[in-house]
Amino acid sequence: MxxxxxxxxxxxxxxxxxxxxxxxxxxxxxxxxxxxxxxxxxxxxxxxxxxxxxxxxxxxxxxxxxxxxxxxxxxxxxxxxxxxVKDIINSINIKEKAIEEENVLNKNKNIINILTVGRLAKAKGLHLAIKACQILIKKNKTIKWYIIGEGSERSKLQNLINSLKLNDNIILMGYKENPYSYMKTCDIYVQTSLFEGLGLTVIEATILNKPIVCTNFPTASSIIKHNETGLICEMTAKSIANSIIKYIDNPTFVKKVTANLQNQVNNDTELSLQKINDLLSQ
Known part of the structure; x- marks a missing residue:
């Protein structure tokens, strides 16, 4: 080159x-x-x-x-x-985009809508999401799990969904220009990543005050506080499923988490902008 x-x-x-x-x-x-x-x-x-x-x-x-x-x-x-320097996130833009579309997910009140957003790549641990979904179904939880994103693992993931007969419960939705309407509409947001540099989609879910289940990749605890603003679990299907069940079976806990998210103050964007300005001004 x-x-x-x-x-x-x-x-x-x-x-x-x-x-x-x-x-x-x-x-x-x-x-x-x-x-x-x-x-x-x-x-x-x-x-x-x-x-x-x-x-x-x-x-x-x-x-x-x-x-x-x-x-x-x-x-x-x-x-x-x-x-x-943490990534800059425009919370106002996310909130505006979140209300651009309505009723994007199944709104049957008897169905729990779970959402994951991320590339269909090994690093995102989506095989764990599929196996966690299987556990939830076996425990008679009425759920639909939507996964937004595209990537090289699509065929493997779809094959796993097919083999476990979960086609009615877990849906690979492909790429969406605006995932925030889906994020706002879901009942529980789940991130199954094996590792992350930071964890942008988890941060975005906190901005929309969603109950979050997040695997314990290294930066998870810098984004959410376990049992206060979300749930951090082990990187196993069983741990993910048990955390989801905690939300499903405990509406009072859901209200506590969402209230804590609404009340938390985050000035990371302002700090990052100042750091970048300082860099460019040197």
Missing amino acids: TSNSKEYNIAIAYNQGFSTYYVASKVKAKTKFTWLNTDYINAGYNANFDKTFYENYTKIIAVSKESKTSLLKAHGSLKPEIII
């Missing part, structure tokens, strides 16, 4: 992998920043290959303390300073 001949004051690689490699080796700039928005080790990156690219940057921006720790654990040390 040819180099970019133009020289810039600042160049930003807003992702690990290719964009980090390209900006490091092909772009001329006085200052270079690269973003890390995943769990570096669990995502399978090669530290020996990546090190020379990362050391071409002025600073590395990690979206969480946990993603920074993972990067340093893989590399031992790196020349650039690594700072933490």
Whole structure:
């Protein structure tokens, strides 16, 4: 790939992998920043290959303390300073989009609507969602579990749904331009990820005050407080199912969680904007 001949004051690689490699080796700039928005080790990156690219940057921006720790654990040390800037989330925009469409999910009051949003990829642990759904059905819970997203694991996931005869209970909905109307309408939001850089969809669900079940990937506890603003569970189908049942069988607990979400104050976006402004002003 040819180099970019133009020289810039600042160049930003807003992702690990290719964009980090390209900006490091092909772009001329006085200052270079690269973003890390995943769990570096669990995502399978090669530290020996990546090190020379990362050391071409002025600073590395990690979206969480946990993603920074993972990067340093893989590399031992790196020349650039690594700072933490959480992803910017526009809560006003999310709330506006959430009311653009109505009745997007089954509104039979006897059916519990569960939603998961994410790429159909191994990292999202969606096989656990399907197996948790099977447990719920065996326990006579009347549910429909909707999964929004596309990806390389679709056929495997659909085959698992078929083999467990869960076609009437778990639906792969594909990509949706606006997932927030679905998120607002669901009764319980579930994230089954095996790892995350931060966990944006969980944060979005908190903005919409949804009862949340979240697997215990490293950043989960920085987003929700267990038993207060959501439930954090083990990465097993049984633990996921039991957490969902806690909501289904305890409406008082649901009210407590949603009230706590409504009352919590989060100024992460303002702090992140200030940090980015400081970076660009250096």
